Amino acid sequence: MDEGPRWLTDDEQAAWLAFRAATTLLDGALDRQLQREAGMPLAYYQILAMLSEVPGRTLRMSELADITQSSQSRISHAVARLERQGWVRRRPCQDDRRSTFAELTPAGMTALAEAAPGHVRTVRQNMFDALSAEQVGQLAAICHAMLGPLTADPAARPVPGALPGRPGPAGCERD
Amino acid sequence: MDEGPRWLTDDEQAAWLAFRAATTLLDGALDRQLQREAGMPLAYYQILAMLSEVPGRTLRMSELADITQSSQSRISHAVARLERQGWVRRRPCQDDRRSTFAELTPAGMTALAEAAPGHVRTVRQNMFDALSAEQVGQLAAICHAMLGPLTADPAARPVPGALPGRPGPAGCERD
DNA sequence: CCGTCACTGTTGAAGTTTCAACAGAATAGG
DNA sequence: CCTATTCTGTTGAAACTTCAACAGTGACGG
Numbered sequence: 001m002d003e004g005p006r007w008l009t010d011d012e013q014a015a016w017l018a019f020r021a022a023t024t025l026l027d028g029a030l031d032r033q034l035q036r037e038a039g040m041p042l043a044y045y046q047i048l049a050m051l052s053e054v055p056g057r058t059l060r061m062s063e064l065a066d067i068t069q070s071s072q073s074r075i076s077h078a079v080a081r082l083e084r085q086g087w088v089r090r091r092p093c094q095d096d097r098r099s100t101f102a103e104l105t106p107a108g109m110t111a112l113a114e115a116a117p118g119h120v121r122t123v124r125q126n127m128f129d130a131l132s133a134e135q136v137g138q139l140a141a142i143c144h145a146m147l148g149p150l151t152a153d154p155a156a157r158p159v160p161g162a163l164p165g166r167p168g169p170a171g172c173e174r175d
Numbered sequence: 176m177d178e179g180p181r182w183l184t185d186d187e188q189a190a191w192l193a194f195r196a197a198t199t200l201l202d203g204a205l206d207r208q209l210q211r212e213a214g215m216p217l218a219y220y221q222i223l224a225m226l227s228e229v230p231g232r233t234l235r236m237s238e239l240a241d242i243t244q245s246s247q248s249r250i251s252h253a254v255a256r257l258e259r260q261g262w263v264r265r266r267p268c269q270d271d272r273r274s275t276f277a278e279l280t281p282a283g284m285t286a287l288a289e290a291a292p293g294h295v296r297t298v299r300q301n302m303f304d305a306l307s308a309e310q311v312g313q314l315a316a317i318c319h320a321m322l323g324p325l326t327a328d329p330a331a332r333p334v335p336g337a338l339p340g341r342p343g344p345a346g347c348e349r350d
Numbered sequence: 351c352c353g354t355c356a357c358t359g360t361t362g363a364a365g366t367t368t369c370a371a372c373a374g375a376a377t378a379g380g
Numbered sequence: 381c382c383t384a385t386t387c388t389g390t391t392g393a394a395a396c397t398t399c400a401a402c403a404g405t406g407a408c409g410g
Contacts, residue, residue, distance in 0.1 A: 012311055015318070026321065070199075120182060136186055140193050143196070
């Protein structure tokens with residue numbers, strides 16, 4: 001017989017509330033700082049950041065969606081806006097004509113370079129400056145433990161149809 | 176002379192990426208589960224949950240905004256929708272006619288009670304089941320450490336000029 | 351009393367995300 | 381070859397959040 005849900009213990013409840021408060025406030029602080037000083041929301045900054053760290057500064061739309069833990073639709077809308085702003089350019093993929101490349105433009109690279117210091121400063125102030133080196137390690141371990149179920153559970157992933165594992169064989173080569 | 180921003184160390188960078196991924200995926204999983212099984216987003220569930228845990232199941236709008244770490248505008252829109260749905264009722268405040276009470280209705284209490292088990296199950300599956308008791312304690316300590324700067328920095332709070340402490344005895348000491 | 355300022359909450363528009371439906375292209379099978 | 385299925389990405393509408401402006405109320409000082 002099912003006992004009903006196992007509610008959270010007092011310790012878990014306390015951790016949960018603190019976790020929710022901290023992540024919510026941090027997200028808001030990062031978003032507001034970037035909007036104010038760089039004119040872009042955090043989600044768009046992360047798109048530019050991911051593109052900047054990849055050879056050719058180019059990724060397929062679906063790779064971008066995977067890396068940023070967001071849906072294809074969201075990426076499509078976001079890249080459309082970043083393209084209007086001149087920070088990203090779309091290019092067709094020759095090997096697989098279903099795919100589209102998103103490429104960071106020089107203007108986008110500049111915008112990212114100007115936004116990065118303020119962003120890192122905000123992350124430091126609200127997170128790492130308050131943590132010991134030991135706590136940083138603990139946090140990494142905790143987050144990796146969470147990523148297990150989170151990446152295994154299909155209901156936890158943004159796009160319903162996606163398989164648990166990555167597409168596997170890399171299809172497209174860039175440039 | 177400014178050294179430029181202090182970039183993240185490799186350890187910090189690794190922790191940061193894992194933290195971002197874990198919190199983003201967890202948020203999405205919780206939101207999708209509630210939307211699917213209870214027809215409400217996580218933010219609205221939390222409003223109902225906060226109201227349910229308070230004597231009289233009633234809070235002022237601004238208290239609700241503080242507790243849920245959200246803006247007054249967001250609460251106003253959200254309560255408007257919850258009211259249309261019959262889960263919350265607005266009542267005028269006699270003592271201070273600027274204020275408005277938000278009261279959880281019996282229907283809202285029922286909806287919350289039906290949504291709670293699935294929500295707790297999702298939290299367990301994606302978080303606490305993957306963590307040891309020791310890690311739960313570490314996480315709580317880490318989040319409390321982050322809440323220091325996050326609640327101190329006025330730029331980190333949703334509404335500019337809001338009070339630093341909730342029911343704090345010192346309240347608003349500002350001149 | 352009056353004027354000024356702070357506080358509370360609402361509103362509408364703009365921006366972002368989600369959702370469902372869709373189209374084009376690759377893939378597998380008969 | 382032909383068809384069905386899957387993959388990739390886009391689109392428009394609806395939902396949610398943010399932002400700026402606003403109205404009503406309370407608090408304070410002259």
